[in-house]
Amino acid sequence: MDRIFLKNITLDGRQVDIFISDGIFTSITPHSCETPLAAEGSEIVDCSGKTVMPGFVNMHTHAAMTLMRGIGEDMCLSDWLDHIWAIEAHLDEPFIYWGTKVAALEMIKTGTTAFNDMYWFSPIARKAAEEVGLRNMVSFTFLDNFDPSAAEHQKESCIAMHETVPSWGPRSSFAVSIHSVYTVSEPLILWVTEYARKHGLKIHVHIAETEKEVVDCRKAHGGLSPVEYLDSLGVLGPDVIAAHTLWLSDKDIEILGSRKVNCVHNINSNLKLASGNFFKADELAAAGANICLGTDGCASSNNLDMLEAMKTTAIVQKAMRHDPAALPLPDLLKMATANGAKALGANSGKIEEGYEADLQIIDTDSTFFLSPGPFLANFVYSAHSDCIVSLISGGRFVMRDRKVPAEREILEGGRAELELLKNIDK
């Protein structure tokens, strides 16, 4: 395992030295000109003029959809879905492998050290993420479209996949995904929930992404909203990661809060697909929910850049609440880091001794940081992710000075997959 000594780096406005060993922040001390004995033999990195931040935790992705971004732009949803489904009908392991690698490369270059994925061929996605060094939670996705034979097949496949988990690395975990209340039958929702609870797996689910989902659910389930319906089935709890949670009643908010659900906002996707624009961040947090941030898949959002997602989230919250003081920067930062880590059950998301060493190193030598304002305002509101020059994930450099070792290979692998896609699209 790497031993790294980050010398003279800025942390919350103070100059510190950070010693990382065994993947953990072993010591964080005020900067001194001398290197301590404990750090001898470690790689010493002079970080003068640089600032350290926790790595981002992207709490909702469909990673391999990087290879579908830009398909069907400026189209209505039904036309767009036709384009996506034409490709998804031909998904295979190489597509998932290279699509996830491209996603991981993009996440690394934009400061993300961990992500929570809902897609297909998850052991392959896990392998791609592990190879480049990102923490990942991947899932078996249930989507039976109310077909009992599909449900049976998926249960078997999930169990088989779960059996491979013991061989996975320490920064990869396995979860189950219930795609949504409009694509998964009630018996299957109940089975998945029981299976997850029995095995201690997180449950990842799309909830209340569109108004139509809520209207249709109330019709189908005796007036219950998606939140009420899932709660009536016993699904909701602190082990649930709920993507979107956009169209919520006051009662829904109360339920999500009291069940301590992890609610993931994906602003760029919501705006671009015209799903909705008002995530009730304050209300959910006040009720007891753990609010997190994600990007959604690249086919809808259209990138995996958490810094961009932070800015859009903040300014849209201010606009929707008619209050420029809404969603202050420290709260926003937690949504993008510590809250996500908490949802994943990871001892990460903070730059503190004893936490896993997941961090970004920021170069502030640009116009974007030339300002009398605080670092965090410049980072979120002014800068772009190219200010993130290096990334350490689980105590290892995965990017140094904007260079990712496997970048060229990943871009070539991704392009080769795109060539194959061209034939499908015809």
Place this chain on the structure above:
Amino acid sequence: MDRIFLKNITLDGRQVDIFISDGIFTSITPHSCETPLAAEGSEIVDCSGKTVMPGFVNMHTHAAMTLMRGIGEDMCLSDWLDHIWAIEAHLDEPFIYWGTKVAALEMIKTGTTAFNDMYWFSPIARKAAEEVGLRNMVSFTFLDNFDPSAAEHQKESCIAMHETVPSWGPRSSFAVSIHSVYTVSEPLILWVTEYARKHGLKIHVHIAETEKEVVDCRKAHGGLSPVEYLDSLGVLGPDVIAAHTLWLSDKDIEILGSRKVNCVHNINSNLKLASGNFFKADELAAAGANICLGTDGCASSNNLDMLEAMKTTAIVQKAMRHDPAALPLPDLLKMATANGAKALGANSGKIEEGYEADLQIIDTDSTFFLSPGPFLANFVYSAHSDCIVSLISGGRFVMRDRKVPAEREILEGGRAELELLKNIDK
């Protein structure tokens, strides 16, 4: 004047050679392996794998406010204004010079070749912009706060400033700014309008930025909205550049359209200050207005990045209209380029023979462009401005491979000014 031959560059999906001389696109021809006689002696630049786009035209800035960005974040407007005014009380020429230079550097690094500025000490701002090679329209700003003696003083100052214009370079122009209906008296609005029309100057004005502005205006002016009031004074016409135009009645839209006013949307500023969120882009364009894009000043927006402004504009339009097909990419691109050039009266904003050579060169070798979708979707929705590797403004390179010659000097000059600000803030 530079003579440049851009060889094998992608333009609208085709490979072309572009010859630039005397600041103009002299020829654009299908790529050939041979260099034509006309281009002999010019600088030949191999652009294989790169894409050309028109430079952005930022139609609403307060450029020198770069030095105030990040002040008073997450505060309500009145507290924020206290912070801004404490600094603005001490504005001087060095502040404007270095603030505008920092702004110009940021605009260059984010693909902008022309900007329309409303701020103080305009000849100094013009000098700063000219030195780094950006087209600029700067203005004398009228803001008398209904004080007749201030109005008289400003008239004299404007005339004196206008007299210096003949010595300005060909890519700098002089305009007048009427700050707003709530800060400029009626007699002064009338005088400025007459002065502008007599001398062929554009009129830059904030209109209907906030709901309060509209409510107050209707109270003060017999029920007239800001648009109706300014129209009743004869202000509105195709020579008017109206920033914001957010809070509009149907009648306002009809007036702005029939007067062919240039309406500038500044989405990030509008959202962040919670001014409003629904720019009626389609309605204004259909009525006959020329819709453009801007960033506003850095103290509110908080950067000058037009590519970021394009993405936010597009996705917010889709969300507000509940239509993912709203504001298609080609229309959005025009807002950020050709429409702005038209408003400035510049023969620019398009990559066509005979137009001024204002262009960006885009490097697509990244995950953001690894997609089956069109270039424009990747550029706007996925990528960030660091994909813009080179910029030619008025036929001259102002950035090459992300390097701007004066960058180091500008950052140092800006930082020295910030040191002085610290004393003021206390």
